[in-house]
Amino acid sequence: MSLRQPPLAAAHADSGATFTDFGGWEMPVEFDSIRAEHESVRESVGRFDVSHMGQVTVGGPDAERLTNRLVTNDVADLDPGESCYAAIPDESGVMLDDTIVYRLPPGWPDDSDFLFIPNAGHDAEMTDRWTSHRDDWDFEATVENRTESFAMVALQGRDARELLAPETDADLSDLGRYETAMADVAGVETLVARTGYTGEGGYELLCPWDDAETVWAALECQPCGLGARDTLRLEMGFLLSGQDFDPDDEPRNPYEAGIGFAVALDHEFVGRDALERVDAEGPDERLRGIKLIDRGVPRHGYAVTTADGDPLGTVTSGTMSPTLGAGIALAYLPTERVDPGDLVRVEIRGEPKKARITTTPFLDR
Amino acid sequence: MSFTVPDDLRYLDSHEWVRVTDDSARIGISDFAQDELGDVVFVDLPSEGDDLTAGDDFGVVESIKAVSDIYSPVSGTVTAVNDDLADRPELINEAPYGDGWLIEVDLDDENELDDLLSAADYEDQIA
Numbered sequence: 001m002s003l004r005q006p007p008l009a010a011a012h013a014d015s016g017a018t019f020t021d022f023g024g025w026e027m028p029v030e031f032d033s034i035r036a037e038h039e040s041v042r043e044s045v046g047r048f049d050v051s052h053m054g055q056v057t058v059g060g061p062d063a064e065r066l067t068n069r070l071v072t073n074d075v076a077d078l079d080p081g082e083s084c085y086a087a088i089p090d091e092s093g094v095m096l097d098d099t100i101v102y103r104l105p106p107g108w109p110d111d112s113d114f115l116f117i118p119n120a121g122h123d124a125e126m127t128d129r130w131t132s133h134r135d136d137w138d139f140e141a142t143v144e145n146r147t148e149s150f151a152m153v154a155l156q157g158r159d160a161r162e163l164l165a166p167e168t169d170a171d172l173s174d175l176g177r178y179e180t181a182m183a184d185v186a187g188v189e190t191l192v193a194r195t196g197y198t199g200e201g202g203y204e205l206l207c208p209w210d211d212a213e214t215v216w217a218a219l220e221c222q223p224c225g226l227g228a229r230d231t232l233r234l235e236m237g238f239l240l241s242g243q244d245f246d247p248d249d250e251p252r253n254p255y256e257a258g259i260g261f262a263v264a265l266d267h268e269f270v271g272r273d274a275l276e277r278v279d280a281e282g283p284d285e286r287l288r289g290i291k292l293i294d295r296g297v298p299r300h301g302y303a304v305t306t307a308d309g310d311p312l313g314t315v316t317s318g319t320m321s322p323t324l325g326a327g328i329a330l331a332y333l334p335t336e337r338v339d340p341g342d343l344v345r346v347e348i349r350g351e352p353k354k355a356r357i358t359t360t361p362f363l364d365r
Numbered sequence: 366m367s368f369t370v371p372d373d374l375r376y377l378d379s380h381e382w383v384r385v386t387d388d389s390a391r392i393g394i395s396d397f398a399q400d401e402l403g404d405v406v407f408v409d410l411p412s413e414g415d416d417l418t419a420g421d422d423f424g425v426v427e428s429i430k431a432v433s434d435i436y437s438p439v440s441g442t443v444t445a446v447n448d449d450l451a452d453r454p455e456l457i458n459e460a461p462y463g464d465g466w467l468i469e470v471d472l473d474d475e476n477e478l479d480d481l482l483s484a485a486d487y488e489d490q491i492a
Contacts, residue, residue: 033458034429035404227403227430295451297407297427320406320429349409349425 006051007151007212017225023120023242025052028225037228038322041198045157046224050204051212054123055146057104057112058130062139067114070133071101072254072275074264075114081105083178083195085262088118088126089271093253093278095245096129097122098262100195107182109189112144115206119241123147133270151212155219156202156232164203167218168192186218197229199236199365231319234328237289237360243300244287244316244330256283256332258360285313285332289360290346292327294353303347304331304355312338315346321362327355328362368396370488371462375438375481378490382462383438385478390439393466394426394457397491402428405457408450410468415443417470419477424467426457439477441470 003026006012012019017028028049031037040046058067068075073086083102087095102115118126127145134141155164161172170183170192180193191206207215230240239245239259245252254263255278265276292298298318305311318329329346338344340359345352374382380398384391399405409425417423422434446468450456457465482490 029430030403033404231429295407297432299432320427322404322429 004052004148006049007209008049008051008216011213011216012049012223015223017223020226022226023052023122025120027052028223030225030227031223034225034227034231035322037222037224038231040222041157041200041224041228041232042323043157044221045155045159045163045202046222046228047216047219048154048156048224048229049151049212049216050154050229051151052120053152054118054120054126055150055152055206056116056118056123056127056130057110057144057146058114058116058141059110059112060141062134062141063113066130066134066137066139066141066143067101067116068267069137069269070130071099071116072263072269072271073101074267075101075103076267078103081180083180083193085259087254087257087259087262088129089253089269089275090247091271091274093271093274094247094251095254095257096247097126097241098239098245098259099126102180102191102193105180105182105191108191112142115191122241149209150206151209151215153205153207153212153215153219154196154198154202155205155221156196156198157200159221160200160202163219163221164192186214188214190215197238198232199238199361199363200232231322234317234319234330235321235323235362236365237330237362239287240317250316252287252332253278253283255279256285256287258287282335284335286335287316287330288333288338288340289358289362290315290329290331290344290355291324291358291362292329292346292353292355293343294355296327296346296348296351296353298327298329298346298348298353298355302329304333305345305347305352307343307345309345309352312344323363327353329355330360333357368400368491369462370395370397370484370491372484374462374484375478376484376487377436377438377481378487379436381436381438383478383481385472385475389444389469390441390472391466391469392438393461394435395487395491396461398433399458399461399465402426402431402433404429405454408454408457408467410446410450411443413443413446417441417443419480435467437470438481439470440473442473443468444471445469
C-alpha cells in the first residue's frame with residue numbers, strides 16, 4: 001500500500017525534514033531537532049503540517065442529529081463558529097477515535113453544517129460510520145470525506161497571534177478558545193480555529209489542499225514535525241488515538257482515558273447506556289501520569305509495577321520530557337491500588353526505575 | 366548532508382568508532398549515528414572493570430525517538446566511563462568524537478583492529 005502524502009510533501013523534503021509513516025501518511029517527523037522544535041512552541045511559536053488529520057463534513061436537515069448520536073459530547077449546544085472535543089464510541093462505550101467537532105461558521109463555502117476531524121487514517125472508517133448510521137436511522141444528511149480536499153496547518157505558541165495577525169483579516173482578538181471564523185489568510189479562504197494539541201495557545205488553519213504552500217510560507221517560523229507534536233501533547237497528557245486507546249489493541253472508554261469531561265450523558269448517543277454504567281460505578285482502571293524520579297526514558301509497552309515488583313499496568317505513551325528534563329509516561333492503572341502521589345516502578349530493560357504517579361497535565365498550562 | 370569521519374579512527378558498520386592511543390582505546394558513536402538518532406537524552410553504559418567482547422552490545426543510547434544498542438568494536442576491559450554524559454547526554458550530539466565519547470577499554474588483542482573499517486571504507490558505507 002502506498003503512503004498518502006500531504007500537499008506540502010515537496011516543501012518539507014526541500015527543507016531537510018525526515019519522514020515517518022503515521023496512520024498511512026508519509027509525514028515529517030523532524031525538521032531540525034525535536035528538542036529545538038519543542039522549545040520553539042513552548043517559548044514562542046512553531047508551525048505544523050497536520051494535513052494527515054481527517055476532515056469529514058456533514059450537512060442536511062439531520063446533520064446535527066446524526067453527528068450528535070455518534071459522539072459523546074453534545075454538539076447541539078454549539079453555535080455556528082464553535083467547536084468541542086469528543087470521543088466516538090461504539091455500543092459498548094469503547095472509543096473508536098477522538099475528534100473535534102466544529103459547527104461551521106458563517107461564510108463556510110458550501111452548505112455543510114458540521115466538520116469533524118478524525119485522526120490520521122480514520123477518515124474512511126468514520127465516513128462509513130456516519131453514512132451507515134444515517135442509512136440505518138433513515139436520516140437526511142450528506143456525509144463527505146474531504147480529507148484530501150483540505151490541508152491543515154497548526155500554528156502553536158504564545159506568539160502565534162502576533163505572527164498570524166498581519167496575514168489575515170480575521171479579528172483574532174474576538175476569537176475565543178474552540179471558536180472558529182472564515183477569514184482570508186495570505187489571500188487564501190481559510191477556516192481559522194483557535195484549537196490545537198500542544199497545550200499552548202494558537203490556531204489550526206484549514207485551507208484548500210492546493211493552497212497549502214501559500215499559507216505555510218506566509219507563516220514563517222520554526223517548522224515542527226510529529227516528533228515534537230508527540231512530546232508536546234504528552235507533556236499535557238493528551239491522548240494519542242491508536243496508542244493510548246485503540247478498539248483492537250487498547251480498548252478503553254472515555255472515563256478510563258480521563259476524558260469524562262467530554263461525555264454528555266444527557267443526550268442520546270451510541271454507547272451512552274454503557275458509559276452511564278461506567279460513570280455510576282467508576283472505572284476499574286484509569287489513565288495516570290507517571291513521572292520518573294530515576295533517570296530513564298519510559299516507552300510504550302514498558303511494565304509499571306509496585307515497589308515490590310507486582311504488575312500494575314503497561315505504559316501506553318512515554319518520552320523524555322524536553323521541558324521537565326525527566327521521563328514521563330501514561331499508563332492505565334487500577335484505581336483501587338494507585339493514587340496520584342504514590343511511588344511505583346517502571347521497568348526499563350529489566351531495571352526497576354523509581355517513578356511517581358501524578359495528575360496530568362505534567363506542565364502547568 | 367555530509368558527516369565528519371576523522372581519518373585517525375577505525376569504525377564498525379554499526380556506527381561506533383574506536384581511537385587507539387598506546388594500549389588504551391576510546392569508543393564512541395559516529396557523527397552520522399548521532400544525526401540519525403537525533404537529540405540524545407539518555408545513555409546506559411557499563412562500569413569500570415566490565416569485560417567487553419568485540420561485536421557484542423555493551424550499552425544503549427536513547428534519543429527522544431529511538432533506543433539504539435551500541436556495539437563494541439574491540440574486546441577488552443573497561444577502564445573509564447564518560448560520567449559527564451549522565452547529566453549532559455547531548456554532548457554526543459554536540460561532539461561525537463570529542464566530549465561525547467562513551468568509554469575507554471584496555472585492549473585484549475590489538476589484531477582485532479584490523480577487522481574494523483577504515484575512515485574511507487566507513488565513509489563509503491554511509492554515503
